[in-house]
Amino acid sequence: MLRLPWVLGVVAFLATSPAAAEIARIKQSSGIAVVERNAQKLKAAPGLQLLAGDRLVTGKDGRMSLTFIDNTRFAVGPNSRVSVSEFQYDRTRQKGSFVTTVDRGSLAIVSGRIAKSDRDAMKVRTPNSLLGVRGTKFIVAVPK
Amino acid sequence: MIRAGLAVALLALGGCATSSLVLLPDDDGHQGAVAVLESGGAPTDAVIDSGNSRTALGTRAPVAKPLGAYGLKKQEAALLTGLPPPAKSFLLYFEQGTTTLTSQSSAALPALRQEIAARSGPEVEVIGHTDTIGSEEDNDRLSTKRAEEVLTWLASQGFDPSMMSAVGRGERQLMQPTLDNVDNPANRRVEVIVR
Numbered sequence: 001m002l003r004l005p006w007v008l009g010v011v012a013f014l015a016t017s018p019a020a021a022e023i024a025r026i027k028q029s030s031g032i033a034v035v036e037r038n039a040q041k042l043k044a045a046p047g048l049q050l051l052a053g054d055r056l057v058t059g060k061d062g063r064m065s066l067t068f069i070d071n072t073r074f075a076v077g078p079n080s081r082v083s084v085s086e087f088q089y090d091r092t093r094q095k096g097s098f099v100t101t102v103d104r105g106s107l108a109i110v111s112g113r114i115a116k117s118d119r120d121a122m123k124v125r126t127p128n129s130l131l132g133v134r135g136t137k138f139i140v141a142v143p144k
Numbered sequence: 145m146i147r148a149g150l151a152v153a154l155l156a157l158g159g160c161a162t163s164s165l166v167l168l169p170d171d172d173g174h175q176g177a178v179a180v181l182e183s184g185g186a187p188t189d190a191v192i193d194s195g196n197s198r199t200a201l202g203t204r205a206p207v208a209k210p211l212g213a214y215g216l217k218k219q220e221a222a223l224l225t226g227l228p229p230p231a232k233s234f235l236l237y238f239e240q241g242t243t244t245l246t247s248q249s250s251a252a253l254p255a256l257r258q259e260i261a262a263r264s265g266p267e268v269e270v271i272g273h274t275d276t277i278g279s280e281e282d283n284d285r286l287s288t289k290r291a292e293e294v295l296t297w298l299a300s301q302g303f304d305p306s307m308m309s310a311v312g313r314g315e316r317q318l319m320q321p322t323l324d325n326v327d328n329p330a331n332r333r334v335e336v337i338v339r
Contacts, residue, residue, distance in 0.1 A: 025339070027265045046265035047307070067228045067267070067339045075226035077219060091269075092313065099196040102163075108223040110230070111176070120179065126298040128202035129183045132190075136176020139166040139220050 012132060023087045024050040031078070032059030032112040052087040056080065058105065071112030072122070079144070080105020085125070089114060098122040106141040109133070156252055161173045162200045166220060167208065171230065210303030232259055234336040236294060240327055241277065241286070243293045245249040257301050259338050267339040268303070272295050272312040275331035276324045290334050 001116070026035070026048040033044040036055040042048060044056070044064045056064060058080045065075045070089050076082055081103040089096035095117040102124060111133045115122040120132035126142050177193035184202045192199050196215075197208035216224070234256050236249040245253075260266050261326050272291030274283040291310035299305045319330045 022267075025265050025267045027263070028226070048265070063226055065226050065228045067231065069267070069269075071231045071337075071339065073228050073230070075223045075228075077223050077226075080208075091311075106219065106223055108220075108227055110171070110227060112231075120181065123181070126201060128163055128185070129206075130181045131201075132179035133168075133182045133203065134177040134179060136178060137168045137170050138176075138178055139168070139223055140163065141220075142163045142168070 009077055021051070021087070022049040022069065023052055023084065024066045024072075024074075025079060026050070027065045028065035029062070031061035031063060033062040033076075034058075034063040050084065055083040057082075068098075068112060068115065070094070070098070070114045071109040072114065073112070075108040077106035077108075077141075080107065082107050093117075096121065099125065101125045102140050102142050103127065104142050104144055106139060108137075108139045110137045111135055159208040162202050162289045163200045165192060165201055165206075166211070166216070167192050167197050167199070168224075224316060228339075229263070231337055231339045234259070234338070236334045236336065237329060238290055238332040238334070240275075240329075240332065243286070243289050246329075253297070256336060256338070259296070260298070260303055263338065266303075266307055268295075268298065268308040269339070270298075270308065270310040271335045271337070272310070272336070273317055273319070273331060273333050274315050275328040276318070276322055276326050278325075284312055284314035286312070287314045290332075294334050294336060 026044045028046060029044040031043045035042040035044050035048060036043050036057055056076050058076055058078055060078050062078055083101045085101045086097060086099035094113045096114040098114045111122055115133045115135050122133040124131040124133060124140055126138055126140060165178060167178055175195045177191050180188050180190040184204055186204055191205045194208050194210045196209055196211045199206050199208045237246045238244060239246060260268060270291045272287035274287045284332050291312050295308050295310040297306060320328055322328050
């Protein structure tokens with residue numbers, strides 16, 4: 001009888017841990033800068049851990065920067081809405097897949113290990129294009 | 145006439161609202177590339193590989209144009225300035241079969257502490273390794289202990305353990321490939337990646 005809560009606890013942990021895996025961390029932010037996670041709106045404070053599916057939203061004076069666990073770096077400009085639609089990374093094999101969607105605004109990217117792991121393992125989608133990132137530094141801008 | 149004017153105005157608007165790509169050289173001077181896999185709803189085989197160029201996206205055949213004399217727009221330059229610093233990796237070496245750092249690596253610890261302290265919202269990944277002396281199981285344990293030892297030291301320096309992680313990879317990722325049961329100082333290491 002006493003064992004049951006313990007077992008349930010382990011099951012709950014197993015069920016939640018993959019979904020809660022950190023993919024990136026906020027480094028800096030200023031102005032209105034929010035991470036949207038489902039219905040939650042989290043202030044993009046330095047050290048905030050990001051999860052796959054998170055949306056990065058800034059206001060007209062807002063900015064934020066972040067580094068992913070594969071060493072990819074992002075700087076998000078003002079008036080932006082950027083989603084990390086897909087992020088899978090195997091730290092041991094240093095391989096994965098990474099899809100970012102830029103709905104509006106601007107995003108500077110220095111790609112990391114995922115982009116190096118396989119051709120077009122890292123992609124960026126804008127409203128009118130799909131880009132395959134082949135190990136590089138670039139800016140994507142999507143005006144309103 | 146009025147219709148033509150409207151069409152021109154719409155075209156101009158459309159021009160403003162086009163997404164764009166600015167490709168830059170990497171920090172190490174190497175030039176990477178971005179493939180335009182789809183544009184304006186159709187697949188393309190365009191590959192943008194000229195640095196310091198601007199490409200309007202959404203057309204069927206995207207073409208890169210040099211940034212030219214005007215260079216980057218002010219907002220673009222500000223965006224690049226706002227990028228976080230690159231990840232930095234440290235290697236620490238150990239005495240054979242132990243979790244004792246070599247004296248040289250002990251001396252390198254303050255530089256590691258400084259690097260973490262200088263960063264905003266840091267993340268620290270600690271990865272332990274061994275040489276090929278001993279069994280695989282023992283080396284998995286030893287590599288994990290080495291990584292945990294470094295993490296414990298960092299925690300003792302005041303860094304929040306929740307910003308750090310430690311794993312051991314045993315003898316599976318040799319820095320210098322050797323046969324089994326070879327004493328190799330370069331393989332007895334912990335890599336610390338500071339992001």
